[in-house]
Amino acid sequence: GRIHPGMPAQVFTDSRPDRAYHGQVGFISPVAEFTPKSVETEELRTDLVYRLRVIIKEPDEALRQGMPVTIRFPDA
Numbered sequence: 001g002r003i004h005p006g007m008p009a010q011v012f013t014d015s016r017p018d019r020a021y022h023g024q025v026g027f028i029s030p031v032a033e034f035t036p037k038s039v040e041t042e043e044l045r046t047d048l049v050y051r052l053r054v055i056i057k058e059p060d061e062a063l064r065q066g067m068p069v070t071i072r073f074p075d076a
Contacts (some may be wrong), residue, residue, distance in 0.1 A: 003028065003073060009054045012070045016062055020072075025054040 005028060011021040032048040054071060056063060 006074060008075060010053055010072045010074065011056060012072070013063065013067065021056045021059065023054045023061060024053060025053040027053040
């Protein structure tokens, strides 16, 4: 509930953890992926995964679409 489209984001890759790519959230899926059979408890809700897209302002050759990254949201 704290993340929304247009929100600023910092993206870090495993190969260059000291270099932050700056961007913004462009899309958040309205449907959770890998959803447990029944999501009825607060504990189960923490296991939900939502796909999101971050649009990087100045990408370079070290950043590839689909690679695992760590995203930090300074405003969250």
